[in-house]
Amino acid sequence: xxxxxxxxxxxxxxxxxxxxxxxxxxxxxxxxxxxxxxxxxxxxxxxxxxxxxxxxxxxxxxxxxxxxxxxxxxxxxxxxxxxxxxxxxxxxxxxxxxxxxxxxxxxxxxxxxxxxxxxxxxxxxxxxxxxxxxxxxxxxxxxxxxxxxxxxxxxxxxxxxxxxxxxxxxxxxxxxxxxxxxxxxxxxxxxxxxxxxxxxxxxxxxxxxxxxxxxxxxxxxxxxxxxxxxxxxxxxxxxxxxxxxxxxxxxxxxxxxxxxxxxxxxxxxxxxxxxxxxxxxxx
Amino acid sequence: xxxxxxxxxxxxxxxxxxxxxxxxxxxxxxxxxxxxxxxxxxxxxxxxxxxxxxxxxxxxxxxxxxxxxxxxxxxxxxxxxxxxxxxxxxxxxxxxxxxxxxxxxxxxxxxxxxxxxxxxxxxxxxxxxxxxxxxxxxxxxxxxxxxxxxxxxxxxxxxxxxxxxxxxxxxxxxxxxxxxxxxxxxxxxxxxxxxxxxxxxxxxxxxxxxxxxxxxxxxxxxxxxxxxxxxxxxxxxxxxxxxxxxxxxxxxxxxxxxxxxxxxxxxxxxxxxxxxxxxxxxx
Numbered sequence: 001x002x003x004x005x006x007x008x009x010x011x012x013x014x015x016x017x018x019x020x021x022x023x024x025x026x027x028x029x030x031x032x033x034x035x036x037x038x039x040x041x042x043x044x045x046x047x048x049x050x051x052x053x054x055x056x057x058x059x060x061x062x063x064x065x066x067x068x069x070x071x072x073x074x075x076x077x078x079x080x081x082x083x084x085x086x087x088x089x090x091x092x093x094x095x096x097x098x099x100x101x102x103x104x105x106x107x108x109x110x111x112x113x114x115x116x117x118x119x120x121x122x123x124x125x126x127x128x129x130x131x132x133x134x135x136x137x138x139x140x141x142x143x144x145x146x147x148x149x150x151x152x153x154x155x156x157x158x159x160x161x162x163x164x165x166x167x168x169x170x171x172x173x174x175x176x177x178x179x180x181x182x183x184x185x186x187x188x189x190x191x192x193x194x195x196x197x198x199x200x201x202x203x204x205x206x207x208x209x210x211x212x213x214x215x216x217x218x219x220x221x222x223x224x225x226x227x228x229x230x231x232x233x234x235x236x237x238x239x240x241x242x243x244x245x246x247x248x249x250x251x252x253x254x255x256x257x258x259x260x261x262x263x264x265x266x267x268x269x270x271x272x273x274x275x276x277x278x279x280x281x282x283x
Numbered sequence: 284x285x286x287x288x289x290x291x292x293x294x295x296x297x298x299x300x301x302x303x304x305x306x307x308x309x310x311x312x313x314x315x316x317x318x319x320x321x322x323x324x325x326x327x328x329x330x331x332x333x334x335x336x337x338x339x340x341x342x343x344x345x346x347x348x349x350x351x352x353x354x355x356x357x358x359x360x361x362x363x364x365x366x367x368x369x370x371x372x373x374x375x376x377x378x379x380x381x382x383x384x385x386x387x388x389x390x391x392x393x394x395x396x397x398x399x400x401x402x403x404x405x406x407x408x409x410x411x412x413x414x415x416x417x418x419x420x421x422x423x424x425x426x427x428x429x430x431x432x433x434x435x436x437x438x439x440x441x442x443x444x445x446x447x448x449x450x451x452x453x454x455x456x457x458x459x460x461x462x463x464x465x466x467x468x469x470x471x472x473x474x475x476x477x478x479x480x481x482x483x484x485x486x487x488x489x490x491x492x493x494x495x496x497x498x499x500x501x502x503x504x505x506x507x508x509x510x511x512x513x514x515x516x517x518x519x520x521x522x523x524x525x526x527x528x529x530x531x532x533x534x535x536x537x538x539x540x541x542x543x544x545x546x547x548x549x550x551x552x553x554x555x556x557x558x559x560x561x562x563x564x565x566x
């Protein structure tokens with residue numbers, strides 16, 4: 001990307017914030033600052049040369065930042081924007097990275113002044129580990145990046161963020177309204193996490209499971225090594241969508257369970273063939 | 284492995300049989316033969332130099348083979364052993380690679396003559412693709428390999444198979460009785476496949492799912508690109524165990540669903556923390 005001539009502040013140097021810093025640094029922004037309550041994280045990031053300067057207090061960098069990327073849990077993101085609403089530079093683009101969007105986008109847009117632009121974002125990237133130590137610029141490589149713009153967002157600002165994340169390695173950007181985002185993500189992200197947790201918690205075997213586990217079990221339970229705090233917040237903030245998707249899933253389990261119980265081979269096979277074809281299309 | 288001074292025949296050059304040929308060839312057995320009804324597969328394997336000779340008719344190689352590895356679907360394995368029971372060399376070790384064991388081990392042992400040793404085997408290795416084209420000696424690397432010996436099997440023969448699969452790259456071998464195998468595998472293998480299929484078939488989003496899918500969805504649905512024929516046979520042959528494991532899983536889904544519906548954050552969190560700790564132990 002040519003000419004990232006902006007001051008950028010990343011708020012929160014966890015897995016995503018740290019990865020963002022690594023990927024953005026390579027794009028040579030005018031200044032790349034970070035805000036974190038944890039001085040160790042700031043020092044580590046400085047030593048890794050992935051930020052130009054770190055701040056425990058947000059006011060100083062915010063006042064000069066053209067772009068602010070808030071990589072905190074959703075509720076903390078809202079608190080941060082509220083607390084610092086007077087500290088942002090006029091014209092600043094503010095984005096977040098949280099896994100739910102409707103509530104936060106609506107809430108922030110209800111009080112944000114005219115001259116600031118909050119554009120919800122959600123990178124389809126992550127890991128089952130947390131913290132700066134597991135950060136990597138590669139988590140964006142090949143991932144898609146969702147933006148949830150609303151009417152008041154400036155088209156040029158959305159496009160700037162889209163160009164930036166593509167330069168960071170994202171394979172695609174996609175726009176969807178915040179409410180629809182939460183419904184889709186209940187299925188593509190929240191549901192697989194719930195299934196992984198339920199599957200691991202169903203282990204009553206009393207044997208050394210890993211000796212009897214091939215790729216299918218390992219892959220489908222990878223994300224069960226979950227960040228309990230973050231995911232409790234995400235799931236309870238997307239309750240209705242998740243319950244709805246869980247019920248659809250339970251219906252599909254029932255179809256297969258009954259077909260197995262009744263030895264209905266043609267139904268099992270047709271369900272498998274349907275899944276095979278659909279899954280093949282998902283890269 | 285030193286001195287694999289045996290004639291070995293692989294029956295069936297699919298994904299597993301082909302991978303077996305690749306891995307065994309490196310151990311330099313006296314002769315490595317293959318049997319397949321598909322002449323193309325035999326010719327391909329010959330051209331790849333992963334077998335010494337291919338046969339469409341099994342009699343000739345079986346009569347001289349010290350070790351026979353049957354890499355067919357379970358029911359075909361049983362048919363093959365029955366059909367060729369008089370063709371095996373006296374003293375031969377016969378093993379299979381199927382995903383269910385109780386029925387086949389009991390059945391074969393009910394009619395096999397004294398001088399033959401059928402030892403059930405199940406490599407915890409596979410892919411969501413099928414056929415020789417996707418075979419690779421690397422599928423055994425780091426995998427564990429389950430054997431389901433019974434009383435009549437000779438200890439030295441079991442140990443020979445264990446040494447061979449370790450030399451092929453398996454990280455561990457494990458012994459378990461055939462009935463217990465099927466119960467454990469219902470959980471570690473059959474259940475994840477059913478969940479993957481049910482999850483993919485629950486996709487009623489009407490959007491391009493892959494744009495909204497991160498690793499969690501992709502990983503947990505990878506095996507939904509399933510071999511419908513094989514898996515219909517596996518699941519219906521392990522009905523009671525699978526229904527039992529599915530019901531335990533459904534209970535765990537219900538716990539999480541109710542906790543989310545009731546906004547019971549402490550219960551969600553404790554279920555997540557339990558899963559996190561357990562999953563961490565599974566390498």
